[in-house]
Amino acid sequence: MSRILGVVFIYAAMVAAWSGVGLFMLLAPARFGNLVHENFYFFPEVKRGDWGKTLVVRVLGAGLISFTIRLILRAAHLGS
16 A cells, blocks of 8 residues: 555655646746746846746746646546
8 A cells, every 4th residue: 555655755746846847837937937047047137028038938837738638538547
């Protein structure tokens, strides 16, 4: 029984992490872009009115949410 709970915990942690990051990217794209810029210098700084950068971040966030949904559906399919 403990092995099953370990697998469930790992999947739950993965779903929570991917969906949390995806929702953060969807709801606050400027903050996420500036967070990535300040920590890794990977993404250019997002200023007020930068609709292209926020669009890129939101599209990536939607991709993470769809990845999470696919992960949930795949796990549900394996369980049945």
